[in-house]
Amino acid sequence: MVSGLLWPIIKKTGPLLMLLGLAAGGYWLNRHYREILTPDIALGERLYQQGVDGGGHALQGVTQNDIAFDDAQFNCAQCHRRSGFGSSEGGNYVLPVTGTILFKPRTFERADLFNKLFKESQGQVFRARMRSAYxxxxxxxxxxxxxxxxxxxxxGRQLSPLMPRYRLNDTDMAALIAYLHQLSIRNDPGVDEQTVYLATVVGPNVDSADKTAMLATMREFVEWLNLETQGNLDHPNFSPGYRSDFAKAFRLWRHEVWELPADPRQWPTELASRYRRQPVFAFIGGMVNGDWTPIHDFCEASRIPCLFPFTDLPPTGHTNRYSMYFNQGLILEAKAMGRFLRAQKDPETRTVVNIHSGEPRSSQPAKTLTQSLHGDKRYLVVDLTFESIEQLRDQWQKLARQQSAPIQAVIWPGTFDKTIAAELPLLARYAERLLLPSPALEANQTRFPADIAGKLYFSYPYELPTAYHPHAFRVRAWMNTRDLAIENQRLQFNTYYALNLLQFGLEHVVDHFSRDYLLEYIENEAENQLNPGTFPRLSLGPGQRFASKGAYIVQLVNNDQRQIHPVGDWIIP
Incomplete structure (x- = not known):
């Protein structure tokens, strides 16, 4: 009950209180329903990239010739790519669907069309569509x-018959359109109007000569490219019909070296701190002694392209959208060794002694070899772990005397690369074949004992020294004209390849500085006459992240000069 004293006040202020209450309620309702009706951009991204709708179901619709589908593989990114900038392959041109292109009248930019017009196969339909004034x-x-x-x-014009027609409810459609509104509408971090920022990550305790050779090559390349770019910037109308179209793409490179602390547990914090101070558009090259996973995970979380670092242990079981590698390193070599052993015609059972230490460069490929031989009843795999050379000698002799079957020994030296050669005669005394990874071949500059040379086999994931690659002469000439000493040819040629591929990629994204778009272009360009001869073939495709896929198994034919010959064909596990 309201007291008599308050009633006059309520009577006078009641209408005002009601208005305030209605206003507050209306504000709440408006905000509540606005939140409900706002399209879910995260759902739109999932529809676009994964082909899964709001109910968790695969996309449905009709494709060419009215064929119905119910399959997440019909997601938008398959053709229009994650960047939204489209693709062209086999004479089919897929239009871009970025926010800045869809929601503006269609125009033609010669610079954007250049690589498609002059690099793709061109059937009649392709030529007509690319040159149409429509x-x-x-x-x-x-x-x-x-x-x-x-x-x-x-x-009112019909789209290409290759474009599926999707069955989407209004909620899913609104989410997808909201995602397209913001797809690649602005440049990614690490680039401004004049400069693209790049970095190279270098870990502690790497080989000083290798580090010097890699960074010297990078320094010369960046200086050379910036001189050329500055010339284009200073003379934008030198060739009005061609070069001026690309003036908006020209950026100077600013390259930094990010040195990592000794403790790998601190690497994510160090990388994040440096990135906050100056975001980079991409990492180029790089080098660590051991596991690359902390850098890989940082790049994935930050969506930073990481292009062709030098590492024996790139992650092979992790999510990988933004890191590209030359190959799978020691994991690839272990797979190739397993494939080589499985291909042997030995009728008798063999014991494979898998020799490794506890460090990742040794234990991880050893585990892969065991998995590769799983199920082959001709081989009994026995692990021999060691932490010191003395322990290796003792355990090897005990184990070898207990084996009745012939022994194949696979040695993963890890940090013992440079000292394992002295132990090979003891290992060869009880084994009919010794298999080692390529770092053991390259780390030991002294001769292997001649009496065991016939038992030594090495995995070799590179091109054979006798092979001929024309581009190698151009790369060597480029280095010679700049008085760049070639101290480690393979490492420096691979560094040049990565830099050259990055240059091509940045030129052809023009002024659409999307990291996803850069990676998509590199996927297409990786095999385009840029291979400097360090691998038999370097190639990528959509979603592929390892450019070389195989290895040889080789033997020494000249112990003094380290000449090798393959004992079989190139193995692709």
């Missing part, structure tokens, strides 16, 4: 929904 108005949300569902653009 324009279209900007998409609205409504006309884009119609295009996705019915295959008709804003002017």
């Amino acid at each position: 324009q279209r108005p900007a998409y609205s949300d409504e006309s884009l929904a119609r295009a996705i569902r019915e295959g008709v653009d804003p002017s």
Whole structure:
């Protein structure tokens, strides 16, 4: 009950209180329903990249010749790519669908079309579509929904029959369109109007000569490229019909070396701190002694391209969208050794002694070899772990005397690369074959004992020294004209390859500095006459992240000069 004293006050202020209450309620309702009705951009991203709708189901629709599908593989990114900038392959041109392109009238930029016009196969339909003067108005949300569902653009023209027509409810459609509105609408961090920022990550305790050779090559390349770029910037109209179209793409490179602390547990913090001070568009090259995983995980979390670092242990079981490697390192070599052993015609059972220490460069490939031989009843795999050379000698002699079957010994030296050669005669006394990874071949500059040379086999994931690659002469000439000493040819040639590929990629994304777009271009360009001869072939495809896929098994034919010959064909596990 309201007291008599308060009633006059309430009577006078009641209407005001009601208005305030209604206003507050209206504000709450408006905010509540706005939140409900706001499209879910995260759902749109999932639809675009993974092909999964709001109910957790695969995309449904109809594709060419009215063939129905119910398959997440029909996601947008398969053709339009993660960047949204489209693709072209086999004479089929997939239009870009970024926010800045869809929601503006269609125009043609010669610089954007250049690599497609001059690098792709061109059937009649492709030539007609690429050179068509056809324009279209900007998409609205409504006309884009119609295009996705019915295959008709804003002017009423039918889209390519390759474009599926999707069955999406209104909620999923709104989410997808909201995602497209913001897809690649601005440049990624690490680039401004004049400069693209790059970094190379170098770990502690790496070989000083290798580090010097890699960084010297990078320094010369960046200086040379910046001189050329500055010339283009200073004379933008020197060739009005061609070069001026690319003026907006020209950026100077600013390259830094990020040195990591001794403790790998501190690497993520150090990388994050440096990135906060100056974001980089990409990492180029790099070198650590051991596991590359902490840098890999940082690049994935930060969506930073990491291009062709030098590492024996790139992660092979992790999510990998942003890191590209030359090969799988020691894991690849272990797979190749396993494939080599399985291909042998030995009728008798053999014991494979898998010799390794506890460090990752030794234990991880040893585990891979065991997995590779699993199921082959001809081989009994026995692990021999050691932490010192003395322990290796003692355990080897005990184990070897207990074995009745012939022994194949596979040695993963790890940090003992430079000292394992002295132990090979003892190992060879009880084994009919000794297999070692390529670092053991290259780390031991002294001769292997002549009496055991016939038992030594090495995995070799590189091109044979006798092979001929024309581009190698151009790379060597480039280095010689700059008085760049070639101290480690393979490492320096691979560094040049990575830099050259990055240069090509940045030139062809023009001024669309999307990291995803850069990676997509590199996937296509990796095998385009840039291989300097360090591997038989370097190639990538959509989603591929290891450019070389195989290895040889070799023997020494000249102990003094380290000449080798393969004992079989190139092995692709």
